[in-house]
Amino acid sequence: MKKIALLLATISLLVSCNKDKYxxxxxxxxxxxGKNVFLEKQDEMxxxxxxxxxxxxDGKFTFEGKAVEPEIHLIQVDGANxxxxxxxxxxxxxxxINKxxxxxxxxxxxxNNxxxxxYKKSGEQIQKKMMKFQEDNMAKMTEAQQKKDTVVMNSLRAEYMKFQEDFAKQSDTYVSSHPKAFISALIIEGMFNQMAPDVKKIEEYYNKLDKSLQGTKPGKSIKTKLDQIKNPTAAPQAPAMPQGAAPAPAK
Incomplete structure (x- = not known):
């Protein structure tokens, strides 16, 4: 029994040892x-x-450190595209990694990983259908463009737009059901890039996010943009003219 208890304690220690670092x-x-492996992230620019x-x-590499909050990073390996x-x-x-x-x-x-x-697997299913549609209809679209057949062109464009709607539905479904996932905060932040952002929906999604996500960089970015939309800053006023200065003569 003592050996089993010691084993369980050891396993517990090993499992919990990396909670405060990555x-x-x-x-x-x-x-x-000897080939370099780079851990990359985007800077402010x-x-x-x-x-x-x-x-x-020996075919392996390891990065260790401490993450203040979840954040998108990338791995670049010399010799791999x-x-x-x-x-x-x-x-x-x-x-x-397959190089x-x-x-x-x-x-x-x-x-989060x-x-x-x-999430990527779900999106890949839509991506595959979209690519097949493009392959199956590329010749038809080219012919319609040459003949200036707007009926066929508009029909194909309408069908293609359905894939964009599918992507949007995927995002909405995911965010609604995953308030604790970091990717939800990224998706919500990306909604501001739409041609006509649904601010009400964005705010509803943001309010349902876990508090820990609201405090991340994308979470703070969402809050800042919502505040700016609600309370747009007044147009900057011209600096006050120094006392005694005369206005420029009219031309």
């Missing part, structure tokens, strides 16, 4: 030892910059 472990085949660098050893997006947060994060197919990288281990993987 350990990102990656496996990648076909990359030689939207430019990607490396925040940490390690080397590949493309970057691996993931959510950097405290916990054990594992990724298996010839970066976009198929599996990232698991923490709640598991959710990101699930």
């Amino acid at each position: 350990v990102v472990t990656g496996t990648i085949k076909g990359i030689e030892n 939207g430019q990607l910059k490396a925040v940490d660098t390690v080397q590949v050893k 493309g970057k691996v997006p993931f959510i950097l947060e405290n916990g054990d994060i594992t990724m298996v 010839d197919s970066i976009m198929n990288t599996k990232v698991t281990g923490t709640y 598991d959710e990101l993987t699930s």
Whole structure:
């Protein structure tokens, strides 16, 4: 019994040891030892910059540190085309990278990365249908454009727009059912980029977000934009003329 209790205690310690830091472990085949692996994030200007660098050893690499809050980061491996997006947060994060197919990288281990993987899979189903529609109707659209057949062109465009509606429905469904997922905050923030943002819906989604997400960078950004819409700042006034200064003569 004592041995079992000791084993359980050890397992419990191992599971909980990375709650206050992140350990990102990656496996990648076909990359030689010593190749650099960069951990990147966007700066305030939207430019990607490396925040940490390690080397590949025996087909593996590891990043360790402490995350103040969840945030989108990317992995760039020398010798591999493309970057691996993931959510950097405290916990054990594992990724298996195929250097010839970066976009198929599996990232698991923490709640938000598991959710990101699930959300991407759902979107891929819509993406595949959209690509098939494009392939099946490309010749028809080209012919309609050459003949200036607006009826056919408008019909094809209307069908294509349904895929955009499907993406929007996917986002709405996800945000409504995942108030604790970091990706929900990212989706809501992105809604401001629509041609005609539904401010009422955005505010409702924001108010239902978990308090911890409202305090993240995207959460604060949503709140700031909502406040600006509700209380737009007054137009800046011209600086007051110094006493004794004469107005410029009329031309």
